[in-house]
Amino acid sequence: MKPQPQKLPSIASPKASDPASINDLRVRHLRWMILARALDDRMCKLKAQNLVPGSVFTGRGQEAFSAAGGMLLRPGDVFAPLIRDQAGRLAFGETIIDVVRTCMGKRTSSMRGRDGNIHRGNIDLGLLPMISHLGAMVSVVVGMLMARRFQGKLVGNDLCVGMASIGDGGMNAGALHEAVNAAAVEKLPMVLLVANNQVAYSTFNDRTYACKDLVDRAAGYGFNGQSCDGTDAAACLAAIGDAVARARRGEGPQMVVATLLRLAGHGLHDPADYITPELKSRFGDCIQLDSNTLKIQGVLSEQDIERLWEDARTLISAAVEQAQTEPDPDPGQETWNAYAEPDLKKVRT
Amino acid sequence: MKPQPQKLPSIASPKASDPASINDLRVRHLRWMILARALDDRMCKLKAQNLVPGSVFTGRGQEAFSAAGGMLLRPGDVFAPLIRDQAGRLAFGETIIDVVRTCMGKRTSSMRGRDGNIHRGNIDLGLLPMISHLGAMVSVVVGMLMARRFQGKLVGNDLCVGMASIGDGGMNAGALHEAVNAAAVEKLPMVLLVANNQVAYSTFNDRTYACKDLVDRAAGYGFNGQSCDGTDAAACLAAIGDAVARARRGEGPQMVVATLLRLAGHGLHDPADYITPELKSRFGDCIQLDSNTLKIQGVLSEQDIERLWEDARTLISAAVEQAQTEPDPDPGQETWNAYAEPDLKKVRT
Amino acid sequence: MTIAYLEAIRLALGESLDEDPRVFLYGQDIAGAFGGAFKVTKGIAERHQDRVLNSPISEDAMAGIAIGAALEGMRPVIEFQFADFATIAFNQFVNHAATIHWRTGRSCPFVARLPVGGTPGGGPFHSQMPESWLSHHPGLVVVAPATVADAYFMLKDAIACLDPVMFCEHKYLYYHLKADFDKTRAEHLPLGAAAIRRGGGDCTIISYSGMVHEALRAAEILSRDHDLDCEVIDLRCLRPLDTETILNSVARTGRVVVATESWPFGGVAAEVLALVSSEGFSHLDAPPRRLCALDTPIPFHPDLFAAHHPDAERIADVVLETMAF
Amino acid sequence: MTIAYLEAIRLALGESLDEDPRVFLYGQDIAGAFGGAFKVTKGIAERHQDRVLNSPISEDAMAGIAIGAALEGMRPVIEFQFADFATIAFNQFVNHAATIHWRTGRSCPFVARLPVGGTPGGGPFHSQMPESWLSHHPGLVVVAPATVADAYFMLKDAIACLDPVMFCEHKYLYYHLKADFDKTRAEHLPLGAAAIRRGGGDCTIISYSGMVHEALRAAEILSRDHDLDCEVIDLRCLRPLDTETILNSVARTGRVVVATESWPFGGVAAEVLALVSSEGFSHLDAPPRRLCALDTPIPFHPDLFAAHHPDAERIADVVLETMAF
Ligand SMILES: Cc1ncc(C[n+]2csc(CCOP(=O)(O)OP(=O)(O)O)c2C)c(N)n1
Ligand SMILES: Cc1ncc(C[n+]2csc(CCOP(=O)(O)OP(=O)(O)O)c2C)c(N)n1
Ligand SMILES: [Mg+2]
Ligand SMILES: [Mg+2]
Numbered sequence A, B: 001m002k003p004q005p006q007k008l009p010s011i012a013s014p015k016a017s018d019p020a021s022i023n024d025l026r027v028r029h030l031r032w033m034i035l036a037r038a039l040d041d042r043m044c045k046l047k048a049q050n051l052v053p054g055s056v057f058t059g060r061g062q063e064a065f066s067a068a069g070g071m072l073l074r075p076g077d078v079f080a081p082l083i084r085d086q087a088g089r090l091a092f093g094e095t096i097i098d099v100v101r102t103c104m105g106k107r108t109s110s111m112r113g114r115d116g117n118i119h120r121g122n123i124d125l126g127l128l129p130m131i132s133h134l135g136a137m138v139s140v141v142v143g144m145l146m147a148r149r150f151q152g153k154l155v156g157n158d159l160c161v162g163m164a165s166i167g168d169g170g171m172n173a174g175a176l177h178e179a180v181n182a183a184a185v186e187k188l189p190m191v192l193l194v195a196n197n198q199v200a201y202s203t204f205n206d207r208t209y210a211c212k213d214l215v216d217r218a219a220g221y222g223f224n225g226q227s228c229d230g231t232d233a234a235a236c237l238a239a240i241g242d243a244v245a246r247a248r249r250g251e252g253p254q255m256v257v258a259t260l261l262r263l264a265g266h267g268l269h270d271p272a273d274y275i276t277p278e279l280k281s282r283f284g285d286c287i288q289l290d291s292n293t294l295k296i297q298g299v300l301s302e303q304d305i306e307r308l309w310e311d312a313r314t315l316i317s318a319a320v321e322q323a324q325t326e327p328d329p330d331p332g333q334e335t336w337n338a339y340a341e342p343d344l345k346k347v348r349t
Numbered sequence C, D: 001m002t003i004a005y006l007e008a009i010r011l012a013l014g015e016s017l018d019e020d021p022r023v024f025l026y027g028q029d030i031a032g033a034f035g036g037a038f039k040v041t042k043g044i045a046e047r048h049q050d051r052v053l054n055s056p057i058s059e060d061a062m063a064g065i066a067i068g069a070a071l072e073g074m075r076p077v078i079e080f081q082f083a084d085f086a087t088i089a090f091n092q093f094v095n096h097a098a099t100i101h102w103r104t105g106r107s108c109p110f111v112a113r114l115p116v117g118g119t120p121g122g123g124p125f126h127s128q129m130p131e132s133w134l135s136h137h138p139g140l141v142v143v144a145p146a147t148v149a150d151a152y153f154m155l156k157d158a159i160a161c162l163d164p165v166m167f168c169e170h171k172y173l174y175y176h177l178k179a180d181f182d183k184t185r186a187e188h189l190p191l192g193a194a195a196i197r198r199g200g201g202d203c204t205i206i207s208y209s210g211m212v213h214e215a216l217r218a219a220e221i222l223s224r225d226h227d228l229d230c231e232v233i234d235l236r237c238l239r240p241l242d243t244e245t246i247l248n249s250v251a252r253t254g255r256v257v258v259a260t261e262s263w264p265f266g267g268v269a270a271e272v273l274a275l276v277s278s279e280g281f282s283h284l285d286a287p288p289r290r291l292c293a294l295d296t297p298i299p300f301h302p303d304l305f306a307a308h309h310p311d312a313e314r315i316a317d318v319v320l321e322t323m324a325f
Helices: A019-048 A063-071 A086-092 A096-104 A136-150 A174-185 A216-221 A233-248 A277-281 A286-296 A302-325 B019-048 B063-071 B086-092 B096-104 B136-150 B174-185 B216-221 B233-248 B277-281 B286-296 B302-325 C005-019 C059-071 C083-104 C131-135 C148-160 C171-176 C211-226 C243-253 C268-279 C302-308 C312-324 D005-019 D059-071 D083-104 D131-135 D148-160 D171-176 D211-226 D243-253 D268-279 D302-308 D312-324
Strands: A078-080 A162-167 A190-196 A224-229 A254-259 B078-080 B162-167 B190-196 B224-229 B254-259 C002-004 C023-027 C052-054 C075-079 C111-116 C141-143 C165-170 C178-180 C195-198 C203-207 C230-234 C237-239 C256-259 C289-291 D002-004 D023-027 D052-054 D075-079 D111-116 D141-143 D165-170 D178-180 D195-198 D203-207 D230-234 D237-239 D256-259 D289-291
Touching (some): A019 A063, A019 A086, A063 A190, A063 A286, A096 A302, A174 A190, A216 A224, A216 B216, B019 B286, B063 B162, B063 B233, B063 B286, B136 B162, B136 B174, B136 C083, B174 B190, B174 C059, B224 B233, B233 B254, B233 B286, B286 B302, C002 C171, C005 C075, C005 C148, C059 C075, C131 C268, C148 C165, C195 C211, C203 C243, C211 C230, C230 C243, C256 C268, C289 C312, D002 D171, D005 D023, D059 D083, D131 D165, D148 D178, D165 D171, D203 D211, D211 D230, D230 D243, D268 D289, D289 D312
Parallel strands (some): A078 A162, A162 A190, A224 A254, B224 B254, C023 C052, C075 C111, C111 C165, C141 C165, C203 C230, D023 D052, D075 D111, D203 D230, D256 D289
Antiparallel strands (some): C002 C178, D141 D237, D195 D230
16 A cells, blocks of 8 residues: 655745745745644654554654755655654655554554554655664665666766664664765765754763764764754754755765754653753754744744644644544454565476 | 793883883884784794694784784783784783694693684783674773773773774774774773774775774764874884873773785785785885884894894794694593583572 | 562662672663663662663673673673664674683673563564574573562572573563562572473473463463363573473473464474474374464564464463374 | 586676676675685676675675665675674664565565685684574575585575575585586576485485585495485575475485584574474474584684584484484
């Protein structure tokens, strides 16, 4: 079952050079952020209603950075999101209905109830279904880009891009290191989005790394590196926009490190009382900040923003309603077979 | 069987402030380099005589860097050498006889014929017996230093040091990344010696990493980094000396990257015809260079140097002669048991 | 005193830290008030801040650090957040920790705590059993306690053991299994001994970890509904295996069913079948059988998970087939 | 034409590159005139410079790259310098490659070439057999050719296979095994079928990879010295196992000895014993037996290695014990 593209009020694709289109871009950005936040919130409610079998992780506070990443990709690109990338996933083309179906474990979901929640993906769309092991997806993106180069698709100065997400914690996985280094050796159009949200689960940065800034790692790999304030929507669009543009032009791999704070527990189960009020006070909520800015700049009115929220909730409710009517997987109908070719005694022709 | 310390013509331990002692240091350095080269050469001959069952790897061209590392350590430090560290091993306290025994697979060797060649070590001396997997030894050094901290031994401003070797190729192993990062998080007195010898087996640096210089990785880990010319003995002593001194003073982990060329095949079996004359012409032989310098500076005469070689060969020949008379392991006397506690059904008291 | 399986582990860890300055804990999110993803170190971490340390997300380094510290005389206990992530430390475990004693004669005593096993909704990467791939290479001790008392005593014995011990603790039992617990009890089985949890002469049901409780339920069903008297063996220690207890039981019953929640191929169940068929052949009155998880990744949806995961009813069915042979 | 086992692999790789633009090779030191640590890609790498690439020393990334490229329609063949280093890629293999088809319905066709097995002086880290830990998790195909023809045909079939294939090629056979080879030969066994290398009715000797040749030698010894007629099965494909061929043979002979150079615990030999005892029980006239490597790391010294490694004489002894039962 191919996921259906969701119908969102269409906003024409902007050109970066056009000042009006920059506003369009900003509005679309905020819309994805709001849609993701509303969807995350709804998933939390569904979990409380006992309609979601597994864990629920949200991207609260990281929507600006994540959405910017997803938006700046286009069909034909590759995206390997992680657990806080609801915004980027939606912006890249994940459908709301698939999110709901997968979290509920529905037979109709892209993972057919076999895998769930944040492990969903759609390889045809270039949206990779993550495994849990942090760092493991990045080399897969490298392989996909290498495949395209072998296939003659990585030519010219408007290349497709492979984007991968990682956190401050995941940066220290050996798999991440090997993959990032391989991307650099192959000079691929890869963009690594590093969401430094100050914590890995409950562990603060002082116990996970010791460089001054994670962007200091870029030079060590031969990546072009840049930093941005992850709570500032415009800064995220600018930094990732620049990185993606460089990658498309063939300037090789890019790392963008955003500084922000996870505004929720690690998962819904985690009250996160280890995050002190002092720390909280140092970081804003990207959605609130961006909404204010766009109001002050006269791009959107209070009502416009209210409508974005309402539209988001309407779309989500429709998806939840539909998903609830859909069947759970049926163990009796499962083939219980892990192989694409279950019969290797068949003679190959 | 505890290895016997070898008897070398004693040269008093120098003080860095004393100009005469600098020369002592330089002479001792050259002596270790020569001893290692002569031993490597002899191992190649023994292999040709079919007296060595496994592979033979030499540190040809890397002696200045390796010996400096080993010399600047002292009893109570930890050293995790790799395959080209004959010089550093000897300088740190490995005995010639154990090298010969292990390579021959003798029952009397520290590995008792169970493991061989470059996998030898002596944990009591702080000399780690490497496993083959590149990068794997570094986290073990981290753990040893953490143990000492737990035991209250890492206090003051003259700390013991954990040193580990890695090559341009091994720098890209995930295990190395995780270990180096952990050392930095724990702010341990670890010194990572990176011997950039331009190749990993047959693969040149352009296919293994893409940063400008491997020392660029230091900042990304929060290591203090420095570079040196690995063919220049004095430069090696100075750079590693500084790094070790900083580590001892409690300034945290240190990375020293030496630029040099592997002056032999990957192993004895490898003619290394992929190393072009052009490349070779860009790198000198550290032993030749240092011998010349010390002659020009009037520290050693031609005869002094000849005597260093002769002494080395004499010591080695004695060890080879002894080892040859020693028994091979006897399968019938082996317990064939991998466990320190083979009987876990015994009640613990 | 009634405590949960998880509390028994916490108790053993806390006492080990109290009593033995060589013990330290290292793992993701275990320190401070937080006390770990499953709260195993909650309370004790704050009492021993200097010896309960958070690690980066670097499982290979965690294992290497445990090896190094063990070689220097410490008794490290490392916690993996889920056993599924121990794949990252596979190389350090099997090529390094497992080989040190044989290669050098030195012992390498540490414990790796691995939260294992399936729970509904856990999905393919938070539900696995790692004991098969940990026990193939010689050199690692692999244990899997099934009871509250074993969780406590076996962990203490594991910390005392001179070899690297892979301590597989079942996530489902953490809070679901509670039992009366008396830690002063004088005698408890040594680390390497299997336990006969229920005596019986008709058929031997062999199991370990969470599946022991299904095996016991199966024995009850078989007793109640079919008047069969099954012996239930809890292996406790998988590597080395207590071959004597297994073979003695099969000599008495002549029939054996092994139930595990792992995959069948080359697992501990296969090893037990290989053992009883090659060394207990003459005792066998029926083919030895195994009941394992289905041979696919572990499904996310609870209905699929229930079908994938062996349970008492299915164990009882296999025993009945064995009896009918 | 007489060629070596290694040359058969080279031939299959070269032809695959020639015929199929989706095929590329990736691994340490395989490119250019150098052509790999064992020279497998020598010659062909220069002919296909754009599709034979050296990798950094990053085995986890190598496997991840193979997965990604396979998902994008390529047919990657990755070379590990020694199978022993594939432990580093364990996670990508078992948690990623092995689960993709079941989780997503997409296939993930790549081949990992793993130089396996012991040679005197190889030592603990250049001699191992990885098939046990690769075959426990469902989702990977694991094959181990023992003949020159299989090295060629099975590699081509592996590249054609839609699943990730772990191709275990034995280092000792690389240059020591030479045979007449006719690649136009019309019929060859499919990838998943076991081969009966020698027919016989007295006892079935089951083996794979390098040990097949010891099994055949054992059968000759037994025929010559003891007038016994042994059937020798070469499993060829370990995961999935050709259970039919195994059980049919045991039905005929009633006796089975499995010989592998892997460690015993939970290995493929254990799996075969579990299979024949649970599903072929009524056919068995004697306990099924296994002969594996000794249960320690693999020793460096050739004398220790010889004692550690099963050989024809010891296989023959076990068969004789089985016959005497
Ligand atoms: C290799 C590995 N080890 C452990 C985990 C368990 N785990 C899941 S998320 C997480 C914290 C991740 O922190 P970070 O990378 O900073 O991402 P964030 O959750 O902050 O977005 C951990 C430890 C994992 N998924 N993978
Ligand atoms: C993880 C791992 N993969 C592959 C190998 C095989 N191998 C042994 S040495 C070597 C090259 C090492 O290159 P480098 O690190 O630069 O050290 P050098 O040999 O140049 O001193 C390789 C690939 C290994 N030992 N470990
Ligand atoms: Mg984080
Ligand atoms: Mg090198």
